[in-house]
Amino acid sequence: MLTFIDTVGEAVAGIKDGSTVMIGGFGNAGQPFELIDALLDGGATDLTVVNNNAGQGDQGLALLIKEGRVRKMICSFPRQSDSWHFDAKYKAGEIELELVPQGNLAERIRAAGAGIGGFFTPTGYGTMLAEGKETRIIDGRGQVFETPIHADVALIKALKADGKGNLVYRKTARNFGPIMAAAAKHTIVQVSEIVPTGGLDPENVVTPGIYVNSIVKVA
């Protein structure tokens, strides 16, 4: 059921220790900073986080990692010029890393939301990221079996929601939002604006409200 929630703190209050949490965003674009801050305040720990990166600078996901709340990162590009909190935890052996090629990460998330049990992809074939995985030659190309990534919760950012939970995004901040919304059991969305039902052109809805559980407006 869709609920509209007044504060980010209430929106994330149900996230339990040990949860797998998908967090939208590519770098800072589309990263739901207010929801992440609320998760940090809420104290949930031992989390597995799915994101493209592993935090930038001293905000958002980077702080969640700094505070030791993240047991494992599933991501494609953890090492950046400003990923010092992840780098320190990784070098200290205090965080687990599952490194996934970016397109495989996206497709594994998509597969979870679409009820797909796995898929063969040429990406990564013959590389160390395919070691130990089932492979086949399909259509003359080596391919690697990849499995879906499910999550207990997704935290994403959209531009607008209507009264049915339909979402539209803004520019490249869309990135992982639509697929994470579908892949998680419980999807929490922070939006800049809530419009009345009927206020979004149905032709332009990007994420249908069926994938959305909680919406909170942030300033």
Place this chain on the structure above:
Amino acid sequence: MSIQTASLQTSDKPLGRDDLARLVARDIKPGSFVNLGIGQPTLVSNYLEPEQNITLHTENGMLGMGPVAEGDQIDGDLINAGKIPVTELPGASYFHHADSFAIMRGGHLDICVLGAFQVSATGDLANWHTGAPDAIPAVGGAMDLATGAKDVFVMMTLLTRDGASKIVDACTYPLTGVGCVTRVYTDKAVFLTGPDGVQVRETFGCTLEELQALVPVPLTAAPAVER
């Protein structure tokens, strides 16, 4: 042989980064959909002509990417794969990550241009990880790009700082993709890689014999049709 090699040399000195970017831009067929990797390949966009009608893809979810944003154009929601603020051109489109990588993996991109640590004689690519034990691995979209685009062009200097050839018999760095590179643009030559071995399309500031002395795999002159 001497006549052939003389005809391969198209510049009396090695090419700088911008000259090489200009050459890659010139070689991209009109109407192509192209992804330019982070770093040196990004320079190629400076030399694409409007009449080429090239559409740039950025894997974080956009076709029709415009130049780097400046001043008032900077918008944190509009960035490229290197997380640099960019602009959108008329006719641009946005899509989510799974669609963006389906564009790539599905063979819809004509060309991607990537940097590299090493390229093997059969077109294996190593460009994501040095393999150093203390290095934090980060792959991003490198493997997807290497595997998905119809043509994979590499731009790099031919030699490492220590003078070793980056075109090698077999990559010693961890692989990004197997047999995926079709062309290698370097400061000293343009190489065509594939099942037939390494062919040289043109040389800059050296003859084919001089180039061969630097590169530990057999080189042949590319057929005239490739030049």
